[in-house]
Amino acid sequence: MGRYDSPAALAALVQPHQVHRDIYTDQEVFQQEMKHLFANAWVFVGHESQTPNKGDYFSTHIGTQPVIQVRHSTGDIHVLLNRCPHKGTKIVIDRQGNTGKFFRCPYHAWSFKTDGCLLAIPLKKGYQNTGLEETDSGKGMRSVGDVKNYRGFIFARLADEGMSFEEFFGKSLSSLDNMVDRSPAGRLEVVGPPLRYMHHCNWKMLVENQTDTCHPMVAHESSAGTAVKLYEELGLPEDAPKPPAMEIIAPFMSPYEFFEGMGIRTWPNGHGHTGVNHSIHSDYAAIPGYFEALCESYGEEKAKAILDENRHNTVYFPNIMIKGPIQQLRVFIPIAADRTVVESYIYRLVDAPDELTARTAMYNRMINAPTSIVGHDDLEMYERAQEGLMVDGLEWVNIQRLIEEDEDFEVEAVENGTTERQMRNQFHAWVKFMTMCQKTEAAE
Amino acid sequence: MSVTRETLIDFIYDEVRMLGEGRYTEWLDLWLPDGHYWMPLDYQQTDPINQTSLMYEDMFMLKLRVERLNGARTFSQKPKSRCHHVIQRPFVDEMDTEAGRFVTTTFMHYVETRLDEQQLLAVTARHELALVEGRLRIANKRVDIVNCDAAFRNIQLLP
Ligand code: FES
Ligand SMILES: [Fe+2]
Numbered sequence: 001m002g003r004y005d006s007p008a009a010l011a012a013l014v015q016p017h018q019v020h021r022d023i024y025t026d027q028e029v030f031q032q033e034m035k036h037l038f039a040n041a042w043v044f045v046g047h048e049s050q051t052p053n054k055g056d057y058f059s060t061h062i063g064t065q066p067v068i069q070v071r072h073s074t075g076d077i078h079v080l081l082n083r084c085p086h087k088g089t090k091i092v093i094d095r096q097g098n099t100g101k102f103f104r105c106p107y108h109a110w111s112f113k114t115d116g117c118l119l120a121i122p123l124k125k126g127y128q129n130t131g132l133e134e135t136d137s138g139k140g141m142r143s144v145g146d147v148k149n150y151r152g153f154i155f156a157r158l159a160d161e162g163m164s165f166e167e168f169f170g171k172s173l174s175s176l177d178n179m180v181d182r183s184p185a186g187r188l189e190v191v192g193p194p195l196r197y198m199h200h201c202n203w204k205m206l207v208e209n210q211t212d213t214c215h216p217m218v219a220h221e222s223s224a225g226t227a228v229k230l231y232e233e234l235g236l237p238e239d240a241p242k243p244p245a246m247e248i249i250a251p252f253m254s255p256y257e258f259f260e261g262m263g264i265r266t267w268p269n270g271h272g273h274t275g276v277n278h279s280i281h282s283d284y285a286a287i288p289g290y291f292e293a294l295c296e297s298y299g300e301e302k303a304k305a306i307l308d309e310n311r312h313n314t315v316y317f318p319n320i321m322i323k324g325p326i327q328q329l330r331v332f333i334p335i336a337a338d339r340t341v342v343e344s345y346i347y348r349l350v351d352a353p354d355e356l357t358a359r360t361a362m363y364n365r366m367i368n369a370p371t372s373i374v375g376h377d378d379l380e381m382y383e384r385a386q387e388g389l390m391v392d393g394l395e396w397v398n399i400q401r402l403i404e405e406d407e408d409f410e411v412e413a414v415e416n417g418t419t420e421r422q423m424r425n426q427f428h429a430w431v432k433f434m435t436m437c438q439k440t441e442a443a444e
Numbered sequence: 445m446s447v448t449r450e451t452l453i454d455f456i457y458d459e460v461r462m463l464g465e466g467r468y469t470e471w472l473d474l475w476l477p478d479g480h481y482w483m484p485l486d487y488q489q490t491d492p493i494n495q496t497s498l499m500y501e502d503m504f505m506l507k508l509r510v511e512r513l514n515g516a517r518t519f520s521q522k523p524k525s526r527c528h529h530v531i532q533r534p535f536v537d538e539m540d541t542e543a544g545r546f547v548t549t550t551f552m553h554y555v556e557t558r559l560d561e562q563q564l565l566a567v568t569a570r571h572e573l574a575l576v577e578g579r580l581r582i583a584n585k586r587v588d589i590v591n592c593d594a595a596f597r598n599i600q601l602l603p
Binding site for chain 1: 483486491494495497499504508511515517519520595596597
């Protein structure tokens with residue numbers, strides 16, 4: 001029996017205005033997250049363009065569970081647990097490839113159709129009358145509980161039963177819609193491999209930071225502030241095109257009023273976004289031919305409406321963030337209480353000019369690479385926090401900025417852009433999904 | 445100035461020493477104004493523009509990077525990182541003395557350290573050099589990390 005094996009003990013870690021540090025530092029809490037939160041929530045797996053052809057697979061993780069996204073012979077995408085039902089060998093090790101019509105385990109050559117069904121076992125007569133069909137091993141590779149392909153984005157729920165995809169995401173899907181609608185063809189394609197960046201901190205610090213609007217002008221002064229200074233020293237005329245670094249990095253130095261005015265919207269189940277009214281992505285230069293292409297597909301009115309959305313960061317609870325205006329998705333993959341790998345993907349807008357992809361690639365490397373002068377300072381803050389949280393006697397983390405009495409996270413809300421409401425929303429959802437099936441178990 | 449193989453090799457040795465000793469103003473001065481420092485993300489990547497790279501930086505970005513290292517509020521450089529390069533004798537791949545254009549390939553082990561952490565990267569650096577007004581300059585530099593697909597910690601200084 002551990003300290004955190006009861007729903008009550010876990011729920012007690014979250015109060016309306018603060019959360020206990022064990023949420024970030026305790027390995028037992030982490031294991032409970034993997035068992036409950038990452039099983040009950042709908043978690044991002046990959047994009048369908050990573051597995052365009054039959055037999056194509058892509059291996060990744062849901063929480064700490066190794067999974068395979070694979071295109072089955074019917075054209076549907078399946079998500080299978082990456083473990084041979086015989087003795088546990090991982091079926092695929094490479095990040096992506098094509099397996100043909102079936103997976104074949106490299107240990108004893110059991111083979112499985114691309115929907116996981118057992119296909120063949122060598123020397124099968126050795127199992128005659130042993131009752132193999134009755135066992136889990138005899139059923140083939142196990143699938144996750146449920147899979148949804150939403151406009152090309154693959155999400156999965158590990159638990160066999162639970163909340164539906166539609167209920168889990170609700171109106172928050174409007175951010176994904178906007179990102180996909182920005183393609184004149186209504187379709188995205190992944191571009192190259194993701195940036196991979198190892199953080200020695202808890203995964204939730206990264207998720208919270210996505211809607212932390214009080215840190216950019218402080219933590220990023222060294223990069224954004226220096227960029228502004230260098231640019232001023234160049235003494236270019238006002239109307240000269242700005243160096244790309246300025247367009248992308250300088251807005252991080254926007255003043256508090258800018259971030260207050262940009263607004264934060266929260267949705268039920270822990271989702272939310274910054275940039276309701278405007279954002280640091282609002283002032284990018286127009287790219288010739290793009291608006292025309294959008295008008296052609298959608299008509300002028302809808303094309304304008306699509307581009308008028310400048311949502312900054314949308315958090316999909318538990319562990320991804322997307323930036324609609326620049327077609328970026330970042331996934332915060334938990335490894336341990338104090339280990340997280342961040343993978344930052346970019347997508348091409350099908351039928352849009354290449355310059356948009358170039359800007360997205362530039363944003364990704366300038367801001368989110370392990371070599372990025374901006375990312376360094378974020379990581380520095382997370383890791384200092386991870387270490388600072390070990391201080392005993394001061395064990396709560398404050399999240400009460402602009403808190404209101406009796407906040408109701410089951411309704412959508414739009415607030416001042418510097419509120420920490422979205423962080424509170426995430427922790428409300430955290431308790432909900434951490435204790436969800438434990439309650440059912442207890443009731444049984 | 446006449447450029448020999450030895451001039452080129454010495455140039456590469458001098459450059460890594462500048463980087464290791466943090467003599468960035470001198471280092472920036474080696475560059476031609478329209479040069480790019482490229483560190484691909486993908487193995488054998490060919491496109492620096494329409495695909496993510498670890499770095500693809502023009503002089504404005506390189507200056508910003510260098511300037512930032514010395515800033516009073518550069519929190520990830522308090523304390524500062526240090527780096528070290530061990531290079532193999534560079535290969536001279538192209539030598540067009542008439543046009544004043546040269547290409548070298550250099551294998552190196554790059555070590556970066558800060559506090560208790562130390563990271564070792566095996567890299568291949570490809571330099572495009574040009575003789576301009578009697579001085580050898582860097583026209584472009586490409587740095588390939590052998591495990592480019594791994595999840596890295598911060599890489600704050602330069603191979
Ligand atoms: S472990 Fe896979 S076939 Fe034996
Ligand atoms: Fe940041």
